[in-house]
Amino acid sequence: MIDATVTIDAAGATAWDVLVIGAGPAGAAAALRCKRLGRRVLLVDRGWFPRPKVCGCCLSPAALRELSMLELPLGALPPGVPLAAVWIGCAGHEARIVSAGGATLSREALDTGLVRAAIDAGVAWLPGTIVTEITEHGGGATATVRAPTPGAARIEARLVVIAAGLADAIRIRTTAAGRDNTAHSRPRRIAAASLIGLGTTLPADTGPLPAGELVMAVGSAGYAGIVRLEDGRLDVAAAIDPATMAAAGSPVAALDAVFADVGGLARVSVPRAALAAVGIRATPALTHTTPLAAGGEAAIVRIGDAAGYVEPFTGEGIGWALASARVLTGALAGSTSPADFRARFSAEHARVFAAHHARCRRVAGAVRRPWLCAGAVRAARWAPGVAARAMPWVVGGGGLV
Numbered sequence: 001m002i003d004a005t006v007t008i009d010a011a012g013a014t015a016w017d018v019l020v021i022g023a024g025p026a027g028a029a030a031a032l033r034c035k036r037l038g039r040r041v042l043l044v045d046r047g048w049f050p051r052p053k054v055c056g057c058c059l060s061p062a063a064l065r066e067l068s069m070l071e072l073p074l075g076a077l078p079p080g081v082p083l084a085a086v087w088i089g090c091a092g093h094e095a096r097i098v099s100a101g102g103a104t105l106s107r108e109a110l111d112t113g114l115v116r117a118a119i120d121a122g123v124a125w126l127p128g129t130i131v132t133e134i135t136e137h138g139g140g141a142t143a144t145v146r147a148p149t150p151g152a153a154r155i156e157a158r159l160v161v162i163a164a165g166l167a168d169a170i171r172i173r174t175t176a177a178g179r180d181n182t183a184h185s186r187p188r189r190i191a192a193a194s195l196i197g198l199g200t201t202l203p204a205d206t207g208p209l210p211a212g213e214l215v216m217a218v219g220s221a222g223y224a225g226i227v228r229l230e231d232g233r234l235d236v237a238a239a240i241d242p243a244t245m246a247a248a249g250s251p252v253a254a255l256d257a258v259f260a261d262v263g264g265l266a267r268v269s270v271p272r273a274a275l276a277a278v279g280i281r282a283t284p285a286l287t288h289t290t291p292l293a294a295g296g297e298a299a300i301v302r303i304g305d306a307a308g309y310v311e312p313f314t315g316e317g318i319g320w321a322l323a324s325a326r327v328l329t330g331a332l333a334g335s336t337s338p339a340d341f342r343a344r345f346s347a348e349h350a351r352v353f354a355a356h357h358a359r360c361r362r363v364a365g366a367v368r369r370p371w372l373c374a375g376a377v378r379a380a381r382w383a384p385g386v387a388a389r390a391m392p393w394v395v396g397g398g399g400l401v
């Protein structure tokens with residue numbers, strides 16, 4: 001476990017330049033980058049690290065580039081498993097496509113490595129601390145927190161960065177001039193047909209899947225991916241229609257149905273008993289957009305999944321999260337006033353992400369049409385070279401520049 005480097009009382013007694021809420025890739029990278037700008041930074045998370053996270057654990061080529069741009073000290077992250085190929089199964093057809101690059105790394109290793117790098121750079125770290133509400137005022141914002149030990153319940157910062165992922169349920173209260181003082185809970189716009197995420201990890205001896213081969217099973221209720229992690233475990237992650245999951249009766253039954261849907265391909269058979277034995281985590285609705293800036297004077301901004309997410313099929317969320325931290329600190333470094341910061345951040349965020357989100361939406365839409373998906377899989381089987389050349393487009397290999 002990574003111990004706190006500051007007590008809740010000391011955190012409450014300090015005037016922070018930046019408070020980052022959430023220590024996933026977006027929050028940890030933002031904290032590290034803000035610290036390197038010379039700011040006094042506090043990073044809090046409701047969890048204790050290492051912590052599990054529903055994720056396919058694939059680092060896209062763009063995510064690997066973002067990690068190298070972070071210039072972490074040597075050895076900060078364990079080497080991932082290079083991703084050699086993706087097997088896609090849909091409606092009884094399957095194809096093996098040479099991957100566009102990338103690697104797999106467990107979220108325990110990735111997120112813990114990033115938090116440690118932030119601490120080593122001088123970021124103050126407070127785990128087990130839930131932020132429930134943020135009140136904006138003229139010179140910054142006050143966060144109301146629930147900490148594991150008794151102590152201060154409020155933290156002051158000039159800038160609050162919400163990097164709380166899909167679970168962001170933090171109430172925002174603004175007192176800025178010209179605004180009312182209403183608490184806005186969940187200003188999130190969730191897409192009508194949004195899927196939810198399911199995930200778990202299985203012991204290394206569960207199945208024979210070789211390292212470096214990602215298997216994607218696409219069924220009528222959603223899709224699931226399985227890949228071997230750097231420590232041998234199998235990571236299972238899925239995006240499932242919530243109504244179908246409710247009808248199936250349990251996450252295990254829903255996952256089982258997706259695997260059964262692809263026609264019993266030997267490569268994706270995961271024993272139902274193995275899934276039931278480990279338990280499965282679920283996420284809130286996946287597809288959403290939420291305003292980047294909250295409150296009236298840019299004292300509160302969102303990055304990573306908290307600001308918006310599409311779907312996991314193309315395996316880009318970690319790269320997007322890391323890039324959003326880069327965009328945030330780029331705007332912060334170059335801005336001359338809070339209003340200027342807000343304008344720069346919004347404009348640059350739209351410039352970097354709009355086309356990638358649109359492409360991901362198109363791919364996710366195609367995956368929802370079984371005839372289209374099965375046709376693409378058959379075509380990939382007949383023309384593997386063409387499929388391999390298309391892969392960089394599918395996964396956003398061009399990068400987030």
Ligand SMILES: Cc1cc2nc3c(=O)[nH]c(=O)nc-3n(C[C@H](O)[C@H](O)[C@H](O)COP(=O)(O)OP(=O)(O)OC[C@H]3O[C@@H](n4cnc5c(N)ncnc54)[C@H](O)[C@@H]3O)c2cc1C
Pocket residue numbers: 021022023024025026027044045046047053054055056057058059060063129130131132163164165166167168169170196197198199237238239283286303304305306309312315316317318319321
């Ligand atoms: C099924 C599935 C498969 C996926 N597969 C991939 C993949 O293969 N490759 C890829 O790149 N991406 C994948 N993603 C997406 C990826 O997991 C996310 O995009 C990424 O984790 C976003 O990072 P983040 O830092 O924004 O949020 P998160 O990683 O979710 O981190 C948010 C943090 O905020 C903390 N937090 C939340 N609320 C509070 C609070 N109130 N107070 C304090 N702390 C709080 C949480 O504990 C958490 O640690 C997948 C997602 C799903 C659902």
